[in-house]
Amino acid sequence: MIQKQKGCNDIYGREAKVWKYVESVIDAAMEKYNYTYMRTPIFEATELFHRGIGEGTDIVSKETYDFVDRGGRNITLRPEGTAGVVRSYIENKMYGDPNQPVKVYYNGTMYRYERPQSGRDRELTQFGMEVLGSDDPLTDAEVISLAVNIYKMLGLKEIKVNINSLGDNESRKAYRDALVEYFTPYINELCEDCQVRLEKNPLRILDCKVDAGSDILKNAPKTIDYLNDASKKRFDEVKDYLDIMQIKYEVNPNIVRGLDYYNHTVFEIEAKVEGFGSNNVLGGGGRYNGLCSQLDGPETACIGFASGMGRVVKALELENVKMPIVDDVDLFIMYVNEEEKKYAAYLTQELRMAGFIVETEYTGRGLKGQFKQADRLNAKYIAILNSEDLNNNEVHIKNNKTKEEDVISLDVLIYYLDEQLNTGDCDCGCDDEYCDCGHDHGCGCDESCDCGCQEGYECTCGDDEHDCDCGGDCHCNEEGHECHCGEDGHKCHCHE
RNA sequence: GCGGCAUUGGUGAAGUGGUUAACACGCUAGUUUGUGGCACUAGUAUGCAAGGGUUCGAUUCCCUUAUGCCGCCCCA
Numbered sequence: 001m002i003q004k005q006k007g008c009n010d011i012y013g014r015e016a017k018v019w020k021y022v023e024s025v026i027d028a029a030m031e032k033y034n035y036t037y038m039r040t041p042i043f044e045a046t047e048l049f050h051r052g053i054g055e056g057t058d059i060v061s062k063e064t065y066d067f068v069d070r071g072g073r074n075i076t077l078r079p080e081g082t083a084g085v086v087r088s089y090i091e092n093k094m095y096g097d098p099n100q101p102v103k104v105y106y107n108g109t110m111y112r113y114e115r116p117q118s119g120r121d122r123e124l125t126q127f128g129m130e131v132l133g134s135d136d137p138l139t140d141a142e143v144i145s146l147a148v149n150i151y152k153m154l155g156l157k158e159i160k161v162n163i164n165s166l167g168d169n170e171s172r173k174a175y176r177d178a179l180v181e182y183f184t185p186y187i188n189e190l191c192e193d194c195q196v197r198l199e200k201n202p203l204r205i206l207d208c209k210v211d212a213g214s215d216i217l218k219n220a221p222k223t224i225d226y227l228n229d230a231s232k233k234r235f236d237e238v239k240d241y242l243d244i245m246q247i248k249y250e251v252n253p254n255i256v257r258g259l260d261y262y263n264h265t266v267f268e269i270e271a272k273v274e275g276f277g278s279n280n281v282l283g284g285g286g287r288y289n290g291l292c293s294q295l296d297g298p299e300t301a302c303i304g305f306a307s308g309m310g311r312v313v314k315a316l317e318l319e320n321v322k323m324p325i326v327d328d329v330d331l332f333i334m335y336v337n338e339e340e341k342k343y344a345a346y347l348t349q350e351l352r353m354a355g356f357i358v359e360t361e362y363t364g365r366g367l368k369g370q371f372k373q374a375d376r377l378n379a380k381y382i383a384i385l386n387s388e389d390l391n392n393n394e395v396h397i398k399n400n401k402t403k404e405e406d407v408i409s410l411d412v413l414i415y416y417l418d419e420q421l422n423t424g425d426c427d428c429g430c431d432d433e434y435c436d437c438g439h440d441h442g443c444g445c446d447e448s449c450d451c452g453c454q455e456g457y458e459c460t461c462g463d464d465e466h467d468c469d470c471g472g473d474c475h476c477n478e479e480g481h482e483c484h485c486g487e488d489g490h491k492c493h494c495h496e
Numbered sequence: 497g498c499g500g501c502a503u504u505g506g507u508g509a510a511g512u513g514g515u516u517a518a519c520a521c522g523c524u525a526g527u528u529u530g531u532g533g534c535a536c537u538a539g540u541a542u543g544c545a546a547g548g549g550u551u552c553g554a555u556u557c558c559c560u561u562a563u564g565c566c567g568c569c570c571c572a
Contacts, residue, residue, distance in 0.1 A: 001545080003563055049572090058570050062497075080572040110572085115497080117566065126572095193569070209568090258571055278567070306572080336530060369524075371532030384531065398531080405531085 007114070007122025009310075017325045018313055019125075022154060023107060026127050029150045033142065035105040035129045040084035042109065046074040051295060052083040054260050057201075065111045065122075077111035081128050082288070082304050083295075089132050090297035101134035107309070119279030119311050128285070128306030132292070135301035137234055140265040140287060141241030147269060147283060147305045148247050154312065155321040156271070159282065162252035163267040165238075166223055167231035169290075172263060175226035176202060186216050203256040222253040231264065238265055261294070262286040265303065271315040282315060283307025328378030330421055332400075333360040333385065334370045340385040347383070347413075354414050356421070374400060381417065 004010060011019055030037070046066055053060050065077040078084055085104060089095065094102050107127035114120060129146065131139045144161065151159050166172050179202045187195055191210040198205065211217050227235060242249055249267075257266045266286035273280075285305030292300035316323070331351060335344040344360050351358045359377055361370050367384075374382050384396040395413060398405040399420070408416050 003545085006563065053572060057572090058497090059572060063570070063572090082572075112572080114570075115568095116564080117568095120571085204570090207571095279571085281571090284572090334531085366525080367530055368528095368532050372523090375533070382531090386530070396531085 005122065007116035007120075009121060009123070014325070014327065015313070017327065018316070018323060019309065021323050021325055022309065022312060022316070023127075025153050026105075026107060026150055029146065029153055030105045030129065033103070033129075033146045035103045035146070038085065038088070038104045038106055039108065040081075040088050040106065041078075042111075043075050043077050044084055044087065046076040048083050048087055048295070049076050049079060052086070052261070052291060053079075057258070059258070063113050065113055079110055079112050081106050081108070081110065081126055081306055082130060082291070085130050085304075086132070086291055086295055086297070086302070089300070090292065090295060095133060095292075095298050095300060100132075101139065102132045103129065104132075105129035117279070118277035119308070119314065121310065125309035126306045127309060128283070128304060130302060130304035132302045133300055135289065137237035137265075138241055140238045140303055141245060141247070143285060143303050143305050144242060144249070144265075144267055145245045145247050147285070147307065150307075151269065151282065151312070154316060155323075156312075156315055156319060158272040158315075158319060160270045160272050161247065161249040161267065162255045162270065163238075163242075163249050163265065164223055164252055164255040165227060165231060165235035165265055166256065166263050166286075167227040167235075168263055171223075171227045171231045174228075175221065175223050178221045178226055179203065179205070182221055183216070189214075189216060201258075204258065206254040206256055223256070224251070224253060234264060257284065257286055261288045261291045263289055267305075269307070271311065271318075273315055273318040275318055276315070279311070282311050328357075328380060329359045330356040330379075331358050331381045331383055331417060332370070332374035332377060332379035333358065333383045334367060334374070335361065335385045336367060337387065339387055340390065343385055343390055347385075351414065351417070354418075356417060380421065383413075 027037070046064075049064060050060050059079070064079050067075055069075050085106065089102060105128065108125065110124050110126050112122060112124065114122060116122060129143065131143060144163065148159070148161060167175070180198065183190065183194075183198050183202065183205060187198060190198070190205070191208065194205045194208050194211055197208070205211070206217065206220065208217070224232075224235075239249075239251075255266055255268050257268075264287040266284075268284035269282050271280045271282050283306055285303065287301070287303040289299075289301045292298065292302060333344045333348055335341045348358050348360050359374075359379065361373065365373060371382070379400050382398045382400050384398065386396065389395055389407070390410075393410050394407050395410055396405060396407055397413070397416065406416075
């Protein structure tokens with residue numbers, strides 16, 4: 001049997017629905033912040049990542065998927081999203097657009113040649129956003145706020161935002177020197193890995209798991225103490241904006257990120273859920289003002305954030321977050337003989353065109369088996385075709401919840417279903433099959449809001465009956481968008 | 497790149513150097529002349545990740561490979 005490649009995953013069934021839902025929430029959040037979706041190629045010239053990330057690190061030397069194509073080009077499957085976005089910004093001369101900063105987001109697969117473990121795969125899906133062309137501290141706060149709000153809208157509660165500032169190049173260098181000076185006398189007391197880090201990447205000693213908690217680490221110099229006045233002022237401004245936006249965070253001097261190109265603001269968002277394993281960072285980001293010029297573009301101030309979809313989904317599962325996932329069908333059409341099957345084919349087509357989710361039998365099961373199948377599919381109604389009924393232009397239709405059965409004229413079947421299915425929990429009276437405002441179409445407006453509630457906020461969706469303490473804005477409050485469900489004061493959250 | 501543990505049917509799994517690989521769920525069919533979910537009955541792995549070795553004989557022992565889980569390195 002041919003197996004999937006190491007560190008890759010097949011996502012299907014219910015899990016795939018969860019992914020689609022998470023993606024829809026991401027899209028909605030990005031839209032609110034006015035970040036535009038962009039797609040860049042999955043493979044790029046190897047040089048892009050070598051120059052972007054830096055030659056010396058393990059990352060580029062042994063953790064990318066590299067190959068030479070048939071034309072002799074050196075190709076690398078993208079290990080992250082930022083480099084491609086910056087390349088595109090330069091190549092398409094987006095810096096020339098008067099509409100600055102450029103705010104974009106992406107969502108796609110990345111490839112890293114690593115040994116898989118919990119929360120780490122070789123093919124992973126990341127979403128992220130970048131703001132290119134502004135050094136305003138407000139953009140730092142905006143990116144962090146957007147990241148936090150995505151998690152909130154999804155309904156995650158146990159998250160922690162860690163922020164830090166590395167300062168400008170001058171501050172960074174001063175800090176690095178101070179660290180080396182501080183740790184050198186203690187070199188023999190550090191773990192073996194840290195002894196190597198002291199020379200290669202002293203900042204990462206602060207991240208060490210072995211030495212964590214030791215007095216040497218606790219008393220190490222803090223980035224913040226080495227920020228020059230301008231950098232310090234800038235960091236204070238970022239924190240002020242976060243306070244104004246009511247984003248909770250903690251300044252954590254040990255957040256340093258791995259790459260050289262970061263400066264000023266760096267941040268990580270952790271899942272604080274039990275059982276998450278050692279890789280519990282949902283996402284991270286920071287400012288990278290030097291990258292664009294390093295890639296032959298103009299000097300451009302940028303900040304970005306990226307988050308792993310797999311880890312987000314894992315956090316949602318561990319927190320048992322409820323999601324508005326439609327996994328039932330409106331009607332299952334049963335039949336036994338060939339003549340009935342032909343009518344089933346016709347009826348299936350007809351009702352689907354009318355907007356219902358319709359299923360029928362494809363594997364030759366008997367009636368008993370078809371009833372079981374209808375249950376498995378969570379069919380709300382069952383139509384039992386029988387030749388005699390059909391000759392009388394009638395059909396047996398059964399409510400699969402109450403088990404009540406009616407015999408109705410085929411002429412009124414559509415109206416019958418329409419009435420039955422749209423008078424459930426939801427009273428929006430919607431009769432437009434393409435509107436997703438109704439309970440049957442996944443709106444979630446019937447009981448509780450699906451906006452990913454957090455405490456301490458008031459819902460602004462304008463629906464009285466629906467008591468929500470959601471975080472930030474409810475995403476059913478789409479301004480200027482008219483719902484065609486016909487209920488006043490009820491705003492639809494469909495994206496048309 | 498380094499290390500620990502794992503891999504038995506559609507699923508969860510038990511098990512042993514030697515005739516038919518437990519048990520449960522599921523699934524299919526029947527009892528039920530076209531209305532299920534209960535009950536009962538029957539069927540449901542020529543196979544124990546793949547390949548090689550030891551042995552009279554291996555799913556069981558050994559080796560290699562693959563994949564999975566967990567950790568280290570690294571972390572974009």
